[in-house]
Amino acid sequence: MQNSFESAIKFLPDSIRMVLNSVENHYKSKICEIRLRSEKPIVLILNDNTLFLESSGRLTSVFSDNLYKMSVDEMKNAFNRLCNFSVYSHSDSISQGFITLSSGHRVGIGGTAVTQSGKITSIRDINSLNIRIAREFKGCADEILKSVFYNRLTNLIIAGPPSSGKTTLLRDIARQVSSGRLGKYHKVSVIDERCEIAPMNDGFCCFDIGANTDVLSSFRKADGIMCALRTLSPDLIICDEIGTVEECSAIKSGMNSGVSFVLSIHASDMSELKNKPQFRSLLEGGYNPAVVMLSDFPCRIKGVYEAGEYDAKNNGDYFGCNGFYPDRSVFELQNA
Numbered sequence: 001m002q003n004s005f006e007s008a009i010k011f012l013p014d015s016i017r018m019v020l021n022s023v024e025n026h027y028k029s030k031i032c033e034i035r036l037r038s039e040k041p042i043v044l045i046l047n048d049n050t051l052f053l054e055s056s057g058r059l060t061s062v063f064s065d066n067l068y069k070m071s072v073d074e075m076k077n078a079f080n081r082l083c084n085f086s087v088y089s090h091s092d093s094i095s096q097g098f099i100t101l102s103s104g105h106r107v108g109i110g111g112t113a114v115t116q117s118g119k120i121t122s123i124r125d126i127n128s129l130n131i132r133i134a135r136e137f138k139g140c141a142d143e144i145l146k147s148v149f150y151n152r153l154t155n156l157i158i159a160g161p162p163s164s165g166k167t168t169l170l171r172d173i174a175r176q177v178s179s180g181r182l183g184k185y186h187k188v189s190v191i192d193e194r195c196e197i198a199p200m201n202d203g204f205c206c207f208d209i210g211a212n213t214d215v216l217s218s219f220r221k222a223d224g225i226m227c228a229l230r231t232l233s234p235d236l237i238i239c240d241e242i243g244t245v246e247e248c249s250a251i252k253s254g255m256n257s258g259v260s261f262v263l264s265i266h267a268s269d270m271s272e273l274k275n276k277p278q279f280r281s282l283l284e285g286g287y288n289p290a291v292v293m294l295s296d297f298p299c300r301i302k303g304v305y306e307a308g309e310y311d312a313k314n315n316g317d318y319f320g321c322n323g324f325y326p327d328r329s330v331f332e333l334q335n336a
Contacts (some may be wrong), residue, residue, distance in 0.1 A: 004135045005031055007103040011084075013077045016042070019068055022057020032163055032298070034131040037110075038075045041067035045163075047298060079126045082107055093194070095120050104134035104199030104206050132163070134196060136207045140165070140299045141172035147304055148290045151182050153236055153260040155287055157279070159267040160294025166264040167196050167240055168299055169292075171207055173262055174198070174238050178210030188213040189234035191224035197240055225250040229257055238262045242278050252285040261287070269293065270305065 005028040009020045020034070023044075033045035041063070042053040051059040055068045070078075082099055083090045090099050099107045110128030113120045148156055156173075158166050170190075174197070178188040190198050190213060198215040199206045205215065214232050216224040221239050225247070228234050237254055239247070242263045251261055267273035270293060274280070282289075291305045 004105075004133055005029070008034065008101070008105045008131050008133045011078075011082050011101060013074055013081060016068075016070065016074060016078065019053060019055065019057050023053070023059060027051075027059055032133055034133070035128070036070050036075065036078060036131070037128040038072050039069055041069055075126060075129070078129060079109075082129070091122060095122055097123065098194070100195040100199065102199060102201040102206070104196060106132045106134070106194065106196055108132065134199070134207075135168065136171065137165075137168055137299060138172060138175070138208065141169050141176060143301065144169065144173065144292055144304070145176055145181055148292070149177075149182060153177070153182065153186060155255075155260050155289035156262045156292065157273075157289045158262070158264045158292045158294065159270075159273050160264075161268045161296050162266065163298065164294040164296055165299035166294065169294075170238050170240055170262060170264060171197050171209060174213050175208050175210040177236055178212035180211075185212045186235040187233060188236045188238060189224075189228035189232050190215045191219055191221050191228065191237060191239045192217050193219060193221050193224065194240065197238065222246045222250040225254055229254055229259065234259055236260045236262060240264050241266065242282075244278065245281060248278050248281040248285065251282060251287065255285070255287055261289075263289075267293075268296075 009017050012020070027046070030046045031044050032047060035043040035045065044051045044053060044059060049061070051061055052063060053068045054060055054066050080087070082101065087094065093099055094109060097109050099109065101107065108130035109123050109126060111123040111126040114122040114124055148154060158169055160166050174188050174190055177186050179185065188210060190209060192198050192215055195217050198209045198213070198217070200215065200217050209215065214228070214234070216227060219227060221242070222244070225237060225239070228237055237259055239261070242248065242251070242265050251263070254261060265273065265276060265279060267276060270291070273291065293302045293305070294300065295302045
């Protein structure tokens, strides 16, 4: 855990890194986000709390004048260091509002949008950075594999609010499925558009994603899915944050090829999920997955639901007699 924290802050200016290194070790394993803002106190988000950083490295829940405030120059320096002093090489992701570090941590960016022909091409005057710390929790998907897969491949959607552990669970599913957990070393393809599930450093994955897993980094999900189908003959394809009709079309092509999919979608509950256009599109196309619904605590599962067939006559109500059954919740994992 501590190594994840240290790898996340090593890209920061020395002045900030020294203070963050002074944080007590028992906090380091719990920190999920480091939020940096120009001329504002540094905020650390824990699993169950929000704390401020004092200049001594002490964490406090009290807002005061003793808090470490990040200067404008430190912000500029931090942004350049996070880009490895090559902003241009990160221009595609910056235009989408983030940078992914080589160690897998994603950095959200706040600033002023630069637009061209109505399209955001970059962000200038950077005034905030949010470092989301990526961690590996081996075994966090044990209950999902036991309760959903039944020793066979199946289609699955992992849904939850931001920072609920969707990517962490996808990573562990890839590791276990490709390493023989289901009785076979299944071929797994990870389409890692944002380089978070299986971040690469000089061609080497920073996390354990299993013995029989291929990674397509920085591919647009629709392109990566089609590439995997054409060249890698996967048994299972894993994608994070499905959000467009184009991506759904590629998934449907994969289903027609006999490939199973494990996907994640942002949704805080089943009611929100069923109204997502991408979710409805997938079900209408015959993708009948199990759904794992997460709480707002990382990797804590509120419920697991099994799918019925899409009922077009029932106004597309997937929660009708042929839909998902909330009363068939399999388990709730209280301590992840």
